[in-house]
Structure formats: C-alpha cells, structure tokens
Amino acid sequence: MKTILTGIRANSELTLGNYLGALLPMVRLANEHSSKMNVNIFVPDLHSIISDVDGNLRSNTIRTLKYYLAAGLEINNNVHIYRQSYVPAHSELCWILNCVATMGEMGRMTQYKEKSEGKASCNVGIFDYPVLMAADILLYSAEYIPLGEDQFQHIELARNLAIRFNNRFGDIFVVPESTVQQIKFMGVEQGIRIRDLLNPDKKMSKSTKAENSKIMLDDTPEKATKKIMSATTDSLGKVRFDMWAQPGISNLLVIESLVTNTPLADVTARWAGETRYGDLKKQVAASVSVMLADFQEKLAGISDEVVLKLLDEGEAYANKVANVKLLEVQKAFGLR
Ligand code: TYM
Numbered sequence: 001m002k003t004i005l006t007g008i009r010a011n012s013e014l015t016l017g018n019y020l021g022a023l024l025p026m027v028r029l030a031n032e033h034s035s036k037m038n039v040n041i042f043v044p045d046l047h048s049i050i051s052d053v054d055g056n057l058r059s060n061t062i063r064t065l066k067y068y069l070a071a072g073l074e075i076n077n078n079v080h081i082y083r084q085s086y087v088p089a090h091s092e093l094c095w096i097l098n099c100v101a102t103m104g105e106m107g108r109m110t111q112y113k114e115k116s117e118g119k120a121s122c123n124v125g126i127f128d129y130p131v132l133m134a135a136d137i138l139l140y141s142a143e144y145i146p147l148g149e150d151q152f153q154h155i156e157l158a159r160n161l162a163i164r165f166n167n168r169f170g171d172i173f174v175v176p177e178s179t180v181q182q183i184k185f186m187g188v189e190q191g192i193r194i195r196d197l198l199n200p201d202k203k204m205s206k207s208t209k210a211e212n213s214k215i216m217l218d219d220t221p222e223k224a225t226k227k228i229m230s231a232t233t234d235s236l237g238k239v240r241f242d243m244w245a246q247p248g249i250s251n252l253l254v255i256e257s258l259v260t261n262t263p264l265a266d267v268t269a270r271w272a273g274e275t276r277y278g279d280l281k282k283q284v285a286a287s288v289s290v291m292l293a294d295f296q297e298k299l300a301g302i303s304d305e306v307v308l309k310l311l312d313e314g315e316a317y318a319n320k321v322a323n324v325k326l327l328e329v330q331k332a333f334g335l336r
Contacts, residue, residue, distance in 0.1 A: 004029055005040040005142035007084070009048045010057065010064035016215040016288070017194035017204035019071070019295075020258045021148030025186050027071045029146055030079060039079045040140055041068055042318070046084050046091065047132060050115075050125040051207070065307045067217065070299040075310065082314040084136065089322035093135035094128070096329055100161050101131050110153055134158035139322040141174035144182060149191025150203055152179045169332035172325075189264065194255065197231040200247035218296070221289030228252070228285040229278075239274040249277065252284045259287045 006026045008018055030039040043061045065081055073079070084090050106112070109130050116122040130153075137145055137158045145155055155176055162173035176182075183191055196202040198213040208214055212227045219227070233248040241264070243250045253271065257264040271280055330336040 001036065001038055001078070002144070003038040003040060003140050003142040004033060004144040004146065005042070005137060005140055006146050007042045007044045007047075007136060008064055010043050010045065010060040011048045011051060011053055012060065012206050013216045013218050014064065014067065015194075015204050015206050016217070016255070017148065018206070019067075019217060020194055020255070021150075021192040022146060023067060023071055024258070025146045025188070025192070027068060027073045029144070029186065031072065031074050034074065034076055034078045037078065038140070040082075040142065040318070041065070041073070041080070042082045042084055042136070042314075044084045044133070044136060047129060050123060050129055062304055062307050065310070066299055066302045069302050069306070070295055072298075080314040080317045081307075081310045082318040083311065086311075086315045087139075087318045087322050089139055089319070089326040090132065090135050092326055093139055093322075093329060094132040096333065097131050097134055097138075097161055097165075098128065100165055101134075101157070105157065105160065106130065109157070111150070130154045130157045131161070134161050137176055138162055138173045139325045140318075141325070143174060143177050144185050145176060146182070146186050148203075149193040152182075152191055155179055155182065165329075165332075172328050172332055192254075192258070195247055195251035197227055197248075197251075200232055200251050215288065215292075217292070219292060221292050224288050224292055225285040228288060229281050231281065233277050237275055237277075239271045239277070239280060241268040241272075249280070252280055256280075256284045256287055259284075259291045 004026075006022060008014065008022055014023070026041065030041070033039070043064055045057055045061055048057055061083060106127060111129065112127050115126050133154050134157055138161070147155065156179065159175050159178065162175045166173055166175070177185065179191070194204045196204050196208060196213045197215070198210055202208075204214045206214065212230055215224050215227055231248055231252065234246050236246060239249055239253075240246055241250050241253055253267050254264065256262070257267040260267075274280060327336060
C-alpha cells in the first residue's frame with residue numbers, strides 16, 4: 001500500500017498559510033485516498049527545537065493535531081497520527097543519512113540560508129533540519145508528501161539522498177515522487193505559497209513579528225478582517241493576477257480561491273479589471289471570516305482524549321514500521 005505523509009511544526013499558533021498550503025490539501029487527499037493508502041500525519045517536535053520554544057510544545061502538539069480533525073480529517077485504520085520524538089528511529093536514521101549527505105548540498109538549502117543570514121551564530125539543528133526531514137519521509141517509504149512550495153527543496157534532498165543510498169546499497173528506500181508529481185497529486189496548478197499581507201514578496205510566516213502581516217487560525221473574524229483590509233496592494237489600480245507585478249492583489253485572489261474552493265481561473269475572471277481594491281478585500285475578508293468561524297467552532301468540540309487515543313495507536317504503528325526500515329539500513333552499513 002502506498003503512503004502519503006505530512007508534518008507541521010507546532011511551535012506556535014498556525015497561520016492561514018500553513019492551513020491553505022499544507023493542512024487543508026492533506027485533509028482533502030487523506031479523505032480521498034485513505035481507503036487504499038496509508039496516511040501518516042505527524043508533528044515534527046524535534047524540528048521545533050531548532051528555534052526557541054516555550055514550555056508548551058507538548059500541548060501545542062495536541063492542539064495542532066486537533067486542527068486536522070477540525071479541518072475534516074476522517075479517521076479509519078489507514079490513518080496514523082504520531083509525534084516524531086516518540087519514534088526514536090527518526091533520530092537514528094537522521095544520523096546515518098548525515099553520513100550520506102554532503103556539506104555542499106546542505107549549504108545550498110534556502111531555509112538554512114534565510115534562517116542563518118546575518119546571525120553571529122546558528123545551531124547545527126538549523127543546518128541539519130532537512131536531513132531529519134528526509135529521515136521522516138524515507139522511514140515510511142512515503143511517495144507523496146503534501147507541502148507548501150517553500151518545502152519543495154527539502155523533498156528534492158530526500159529524493160537525492162534516497163537515490164544515492166540505493167546506488168550504494170541496493171533498493172532499500174522508496175524514492176519519493178518528484179515535485180512535479182507532488183503538485184499533480186495535490187491537484188493544484190502550482191505549489192501553494194500564501195504571501196505576507198504587508199510584504200507580499202515574502203511568504204506568510206508564523207515567525208514574522210508584525211501582527212498584521214499574517215492571519216492566525218485563532219484570529220477572530222473581526223481581527224482577520226482588519227488585517228485583510230490593511231493588506232499591501234499596489235498603485236496600478238486594476239485587479240489582475242500577476243504575482244510579479246501585483247503580488248498583494250494576486251495573493252488575495254489565491255486566498256479567495258483556496259478558502260472558497262473555487263478554481264483560481266474563475267476567481268481571477270470574476271475580479272479582472274476591477275478598479276476598487278477595497279471591494280476585493282471585503283470579499284476576501286468575508287470568505288476568510290466564514291472559514292475561521294466554522295473552523296474554530298469545530299475545534300472547540302474536539303477533546304484532548306480523542307487525540308491522545310489516536311497518538312497511542314499511531315505511535316505503536318509508527319515504531320513498528322520505522323524500526324523495520326531502520327534495521328534494513330543498519331544492516332546495509334554493517335551496523336547489524
Ligand atoms: P512548517 O511547520 O514550517 O510548515 C508546515 C507546512 O505549512 C506550509 N506553509 C505554507 N504554505 C503556503 N504558504 C505559506 N505561507 C506557508 N507557510 C508554511 C509549509 O510548506 C509546510 O507544508 N519542514 C516541515 C515540517 C516537516 C515535514 C517533515 C513535513 C518536518 N519533517 C516530513 C513533511 C514531511 C515544515 O515546513 O513545517
């Protein structure tokens with residue numbers, strides 16, 4: 001049986017970017033395929049500690065998993081939910097893959113370059129992040145990994161490490177599908193990247209300080225509306241989908257399309273040529289408000305116990321599968 005796998009860090013509240021770029025696509029794919037594919041959803045808590053975390057990581061993890069349920073994830077025997085640090089094979093395989101990855105390819109990782117830029121010092125975890133991510137994927141022979149566009153480079157690394165390892169030791173790892181195939185599988189026209197509302201040249205990110213730059217999943221509809229109404233646009237004065245010339249407006253069109261589940265081409269056609277940017281903003285704010293209110297109501301109805309039970313079952317499953325793959329790898333290197 002094939003496997004779809006995804007993860008979201010639980011450092012803090014999630015943004016609308018996390019929701020539209022990763023959570024929602026995963027839930028849709030899971031519901032569509034879980035009768036005939038394994039669906040692995042995990043929280044990479046070891047990835048969280050590359051940056052400062054408060055003492056709430058464990059409870060944030062439970063809340064993040066509730067998000068999948070609130071977004072409509074249907075549970076059956078093929079859906080597995082677990083925490084990375086509860087499956088030690090992730091760290092073990094990470095170390096082994098460290099001895100397969102090269103400094104050159106790791107130094108080219110955009111996320112590392114962005115996170116270390118201008119800093120006097122940076123922890124080794126930030127540098128090694130993508131290798132642990134490759135271990136997360138390869139342990140479960142996952143072929144499809146629904147992610148936002150910012151993470152595609154890490155999928156390519158996982159593919160390269162798997163291919164390099166297999167060339168040396170035989171077909172031990174399943175090579176994940178290429179990003180082109182991932183996009184096809186997700187059923188989107190291109191990788192999803194929701195932009196920062198104030199600075200639309202950048203992605204919307206939970207680590208950006210300015211509050212109005214990002215919509216958080218716990219924002220009240222009123223708060224989200226204010227943020228959307230103050231989003232940066234441009235002085236061209238006509239709505240057109242053009243990420244380069246009009247990134248702010250294009251970002252609003254993308255959000256409207258994803259939140260209302262309407263093809264981008266239809267949303268773009270509806271608004272093309274409109275000169276009152278305020279009308280588009282009002283429409284997007286209304287759509288996001290409906291989505292948030294509905295999501296938050298569903299979230300309030302999900303108890304910790306439901307998630308803890310799923311984790312118990314999921315972690316037993318994950319350890320079983322991961323340990324089998326780890327042993328194959330250890331044998332290949334002569335460790336066992
Ligand atoms: P994280 O928590 O940084 O991001 C979680 C997911 O949210 C997507 N995302 C966005 N999508 C669209 N627009 C945005 N503005 C935006 N911001 C974030 C990310 O692309 C991601 O899909 N490294 C992973 C966590 C991870 C993982 C894995 C995922 C660790 N190991 C193995 C899959 C498989 C990450 O980016 O988390």
